[in-house]
Amino acid sequence: MSRNNGIDRRQMLKLAGLSAAGLGLTAAGCGSGSSGSGGTVTIRHSWWGADDRAKKVQQCVTLFEKKHPKIKVKTDFQQYADFWKKFNTQAAGGNPPDVIQNAVTFLRKYEAKNVLLDLKPQAEKGNLDLTGFRAGLEKFAEIDGRLFGVPVGSNSMALVIDEKVYEKAGVAPGAGWTWDDWYAGMQKIKNGQGIAGDAGPHGVMYLYDLMLRQNGKAFFTEDGMGFGEAELLPYWTEALARVKSGVYADPKKVEQIKPASATAKGLSAGEFTWDNFSVRYSAEGKSSYGLAPIPTTDGKRTGQYLGSLMLSGSARTKHPAEVATFISFMTHDPEVARIMGYDRGVPATTAQFEAYEPADAPNKAIGAYETAIADAGVLEPITPHPAGADVIEAAFLRIGTDLSLGKSSPEESVKQFFSEAKTALASN
Known part of the structure; x- marks a missing residue:
């Protein structure tokens, strides 16, 4: 539900029927560990998009690693269809990325197969900030009281x-x-x-x-x-x-x-x-x-309603605290907003929305449009x-x-x- 760098949604959907068969992963014993040793931890982050998004995300990762020197982030990206092909293979093999870009159409599909990490415990521990989101977006990926993603941007x-x-x-x-x-x-x-x-x-x-x-x-x-x-x-x-x-x-x-x-x-x-x-x-x-x-x-x-791309964690990650720390940074840090702009939608948090003021007319219009519909009170929860x-x-x-x-x-x-x-x- 967000911009895909010129890729028409009709093209994106040609392979949207990719099967998640074989992804019935068992969450028991997964997602409960952390580094614990005081050494450097490496997590993997994967997303879809073209080269311009990849360059922006890499800039954000570099900034994150400077602010969190004990957490390294290994990155990987593909075009939309290739991303889901690779993710299906990785998840079926029990080795999915620690953090993935996700969308609402896939949320319950992978939650039902125990692929996604419940982020609520990390929020309760203080590793994930769920305050300051626009229009209730912090609940966008909530299922039965559990949280399987955090929005990075919004669109309507x-x-x-x-x-x-x-x-x-x-x-x-x-x-x-x-x-x-x-x-x-x-x-x-x-x-x-x-x-x-x-x-x-x-x-x-x-x-x-x-x-x-x-x-x-x-x-x-x-x-x-x-x-x-x-x-x-x-x-x-x-x-x-x-x-x-x-x-x-x-x-x-x-x-x-x-x-x-x-x-x-x-x-x-x-x-x-x-x-x-x-x-x-x-x-x-x-x-x-x-x-x-x-x-x-x-x-x-x-x-x-406001839709959104989101960041989700893997239920098999050995580093849930670090995953949550990275997701929190990507959704709250003002400099991330200035780097990403509206590439993944209008920033989901107020801090990031206020940190980036687009200079071009199309993006100005997008920000004004979402502000107008929010002020008009027409927004409802997504089904x-x-x-x-x-x-x-x-x-x-x-x-x-x-x-x-x-x-x-x-x-x-x-x-x-x-x-x-x-x-x-x-x-x-």
């Missing part, structure tokens, strides 16, 4: 718009606007400028989750799906009609330009994505781009994601795309999705 869903197109059309999105307002605006844009209103949001699981939340439901419950065929069928039926009418962009053209975004390449006037992904648009496109509020059902509730959520997210995107390409009918698509979701939940 937003509508990225081509400001010039919207301005020319006279469409001015504002807080509390409705889905009817949004659709009317898209029609006005299409009829007046011949540009599709949206890239096609019907495969974005997290957007559909907000729509469900606005109506008292959610995409997931703690152990399964929070909606059924009766909700999804009209949504995908309507989406296909909008593709055919040109209100949503031509899906074939959208696929052809990937990994570039449809809005940046002028195929649509807007698209829904995570707010901190929006930095890519000014680099890819030639217009000016902004963040618009999420449309609502009732003019009030957006269903939004827990069950084990298998990563596979389900990938299926939702793939099947939604196939639907728009005419490969299956709405009825067939809905049945296929729920069949795959049932299998994913049963196999985790």
